[in-house]
Amino acid sequence: MAETTVAEVMAELATLEDPRTREVNEKHGDDHGVNLGKLRAVAKRLKTQQDLARKLWDTDQTAARLLAILICRPKAFDRDELDAMLRAARTPKVHDWLVNYVVKKTLHAEELRQVWSADPDPVVASASWALTTERVAKKPAGLDLAGLLDVIEAEMKAAPDRLQWAMNHCLAQIGIEHAEHRARAIGIGERLEVLKDYPTPPNCTSPFAPTWITEMVRRQQVE
Known part of the structure; x- marks a missing residue:
């Protein structure tokens, strides 16, 4: 051929x-x-x-x-x-x-997550947060979840859009997956109000972290 x-x-x-x-x-x-x-x-x-x-x-x-x-x-x-x-x-x-279809499937994901986390370019840094969110859900061992929440609490509100979105996803994932950090994650979301008024279509979950966390936890409990 x-x-x-x-x-x-x-x-x-x-x-x-x-x-x-x-x-x-x-x-x-x-x-x-x-x-x-x-x-x-x-x-x-x-x-x-x-x-x-x-x-x-x-x-x-x-x-x-x-x-x-x-x-x-x-x-x-x-x-x-x-x-x-x-x-x-x-x-x-x-x-x-x-990030999602290529980097996550390679053996370089963890090294790149660490390299990109300190990058001054917020778009590059957002890739690190996406990889961190993946670890929060699938391989949390070794991650300092409380430390991640500290960074999110201090930096997410003023972060540029794409970096803010990635940090918010990580915040929600911590709250969804880790019950011991759930109340703090929801509290951070409520105080910062990031994406609180984001237009969300009917039957879709809002990206506002407190709403997102609460809804996903409810679904897990129903299952």
Whole structure:
């Protein structure tokens, strides 16, 4: 079977571009107009192709980079490559997918979590918080949860949007997963009021940490 070329993929992505989808995405800082369901369908057809994924990433086009993330082999990237890719991830969706679909699946996740935590770039630092949130839920041993709450309490209110969002997610996860810290996590959320008025669609849980924690704990108890 003939190897799929970057040019062929880019041409296909161009045909999937929809102005209305782009308009919605641009409100969230994402500069592409490809429906993500259709993008995933392309990825499913292409399957894993690491060389193609690298070439698509190098185009610096958001839709191509999202596709690259879906067809790459996460463990094929070394630590320095992942660090460079994270810093080059210009848009929120590429950043989010790169952390969740690639970095989290590698052996470099913990080292990068620590490296990124001290980075002066708030977007890079937000990636560290996303990895910390993953550990809070799945591998909390060794984490100083009280210390994390101290940092969140001191810094979340004034943090830039994406860093604030990541810290808030960590706050909620601590409250949901760790009953001994739940009252303090809720109290921090109530005092800081971060995302308290965030517009939330019907049947969706508010990202306001006290509401989020209370609802998720209620669901766990029902189950």
